Amino acid sequence: MKLPWKTRGIVLTSPLTDEIDDVIKLIDEYLAPCGFNLIFLQVRYRYQFKKHPEVWGYDPLSLDDIKRLLSVCRKNSIRLVPKMNLIGHQSGFPNEPTDGILHGHNTKECDIPDGLLRAYPGFDEQGDEKEINYARSICLSNRAAKAVVFELVDELMEAFEENTIHIGCDEAFNVGICPACSKKPKAELISSWINSINDHVRAKGGTVYMWGDRLLSTAETGYDEWEASKNGTEQARELLSRDITVCDWHYGKYDEYKSVEILGNAGFEIMVSPWRDISNAKRFLDYAVKHDKGHIKGLLVTTWCASGDLAKCILYGEKGRWQHTEEIATTLKELYSKL
Ligand SMILES: [Zn+2]
Known part of the structure; x- marks a missing residue:
């Protein structure tokens, strides 16, 4: 699919350590020839943080592992940027078979805290x-939490030799609930937390990327409660620094993707982020191209499967371990391949 934007990005999950070679091959032999020039690596806590080994996630990557990934990306002029989840998605359930990739689910049994x-x-x-509990959130009034988060951000950006980070912030359902937070408006809690991370990153000359769903309301967009907010957090849109890049993800089928205009009118640059359903991805991209007022920086494809699973599916034609991997691989091939 021909797209008018220079930036062609993809979100990959951190590879399992015994699949790093496969992911390096995927980048070198598939993603680079397809024209991808930006990879956000969804690390969560799967890195061997030196300052905070207590938060290490499943099978954490070493600094040397990151340098190997960085090396293949640089060889192919691809920017490799770390990605964390710095409000919601602090819990989930493991992929099947267990490979350390936590996913969303809305039943109590799947509530496994991340690092x-x-x-x-x-x-x-x-x-x-009571309603959605698979994605626990960080308390935004907790100063000790903020101090740890800043140290994790610094260490991760240093490991990636980057001044830029994607901070997630999608599907943050539990906001403004605890006794300390409930005294403040949700929009203010979210915006002051994100703006402080942004100030920290801007001071290093970098850019903060974040998901846009909490900055949109279900009422104004017609999106579901995952793709937009039902609890008033969208008012944070007016309070956030405009130099944050908002990644506008939509997976559902809609007649209009109003967020493209809403976020642009609010003064943000955005990335357009589809997922696995090929017709919905096409529909969203077509809409975005037609409604681009110069505020769209580029494409940001999402995957959410284990990156090694995706690599083996694409490179060797193996059956995907996760139920969605083969569809993700097919959509990648059919929509974005230049091969
Ligand atoms: Zn709180």
Whole structure:
């Protein structure tokens, strides 16, 4: 699919350590020839943080592993940028078979804390969890949490030799619930947390990328409660620094993707982020191209499967381990391949 934007990005999950070679091959022999020039590596806590080994996730990557990935990206003029989740998605359930990739789910049994909340249960926003509980959130009033988060951000950017980071912030359902947070408007909690991370990153000359769903309301867009907010967080849109790049992800089928205009009118540059359903991805991209007022920086394809699983599926024609991997591989091939 021909797209008018220079930036062609993809989100990959951090590879399992015994699949790093496969992912290096995927980058070198498939993604680079397809014209991808930006990779956000979804690290979560799967890195051997030196300052905070207590938060290490499953099968964490070493600094040397990151340097190997960096090397193949540089060889192919691809920018490799770290990605974390710095509000929601602090819990989930493992992919099947277990490979350390936590996914969303809305049943209680799947509520496994990720690195930060496992090490520091007191950082949990501890919502009432009656509706959606698979994605625990960090308490945005907790100063100790912020101090740890800043140190993790610094260490990760240093490892990637980067001044830029994607901070996630999608599907943050538990916001403004605990006694300290409930005294403040949700929009203010979210915007002051993100703006402070942004100030920190801007001071290093870099850019913060984040997902856009909490900056949109279900009422104004017609999106579902994953793709937009039902609890007033969209008011943070007016309070956020405009030098943050908002990644506008949509996976559902809609007649209009109004967020493209809403975020542009609010003064943000955006990335357009489809996923696995090929017709929905096409529909969203077509809409974005037609409604681009010069505010769209580029494409940011999402995957969410284990990157090694995707590599083996694409490179060797293996059957995907996760239920969605083969569809993701097919969409990648059919929509974005230049091969
Ligand atoms: Zn709180």
